[in-house]
Amino acid sequence: MHKRVVAVRRLHEEHLGQLERDFHVDYFPELGESHATRFREVLREAHGLIGGKLVVTPEMLDGAPHLEAIATISVGYDNFPVGEMTRRGILLCNTPDVLTETTADTGFALIMAVARRVPELDRFVREGQWKAHIDAPHFGRDVHGKTLGLVGMGRIGAAVARRGALGFGMPILYSNASPKPELEAELGARRCSLEALLECADFVCVTVPLAAQTRHLIARDQFRRMKRSAIIVNIARGPVVDEEALVQALEEGWIAGAGLDVYETEPLPIDSPLLRLPQVVTLPHIGSATHETRIAMAQRAVDNLCLALKGERPINIVNEEACLPS
Ligand code: NAP
DSSP, X not given: OOEEEEEESSOOHHHHHHHHHHEEEEEESOOOGGGHHHHHHHHHHOSEEEESSOOOOHHHHHTOTTOOEEXXXXXXXXXXXXXXXXXXXOEEEOOOSTTHHHHHHHHHHHHHHHHTTHHHHHHHHHTTOOOSOOOGGGOOOOOTTSOEEEEOOSHHHHHHHHIIIIIHOOOEEEEOXXXXXXXXXXXXXXXXXXXXXXXXXXXXXXXXXXXXXXXXXXXXXXXXXXXXXXXXXXXXXXXXXXXXXXXXXHHTTSSSEEEESOOSSSSOOTTOGGGGOTTEEEOOSOTXXXXXXXXXXXXXXXXXXXXXXXXXXXXXXXXXXXXXXX
């Protein structure tokens, strides 16, 4: 008898086809309220779950007694009860590496967009306001040669740092759980405390995963330390930055601007005070959202799940401690 897989969102026909060669697949292109009953039914029989934007709770696991593996189409896994999955022997697989460069591109796009006021001045031209020479009120800030601070120097942090150091001649500071001597050698990056980084950096780019220790890592006290000319960019997860404190920091001029791909509440509510501030550039959580990268992520997730359900070692495992299925 075929094992059963529940697939949710972000899968193309060829990916579904690959799964269907070996498994019985129930696919949910969308997962709204109206699909909840059917989703619960199929999850009860499922051995594998795969998808993007999955939110899994321990109660869901209670309702999925045969589950062996979950493959998320993302590198972040803050929306999974990892300890609980490990305890139940359920593998969690993610998709690192294949999205690193694309997400770093997004980070750098935000750095450039805020510093050079790209969306604001684009609106200025479109609205017919460009009637004379541009003067100081519309000037931006240089990026090249300025100090770039990475809060988190993992795969994505390092890729942003490379862009800054090698493309824009930026001195690199980083705060990270462990030292990265190879990046220090490659880029001249210097590790320092978060406090020192905030005090010295012209651009602060947040790339740490969301976890209990990183929730509101950047809050009121941290904004207070930053330069008045500093720009913060968050391409990690919204709750790493205290959004209320961010709004205060921007409104009261503690910092100069923000580029955001992620938010405490997503989608960002239309009445968010962030949307009233011209020095903020907002994106709708599109860090990895290019055609090429989303296909590569889905392919990696499918490969991970196929391997896990066949009792082989997946390429990416979050919880090594969970037993591989027999
Ligand atoms: P990664 O390679 O695991 O890098 C995370 C880095 O953060 C690691 O270097 C880690 O230190 C460091 N770190 C973890 N906890 C820390 C703490 N409490 N204090 C200081 N440093 C800490 O992950 P990645 O592939 O770069 O991805 C990073 C995050 O980006 C993901 O978790 C995800 O949430 C987010 N992301 C967002 C998008 C988007 O669409 N905007 C796309 C992709 C990823 P060690 O090296 O010592 O372990």
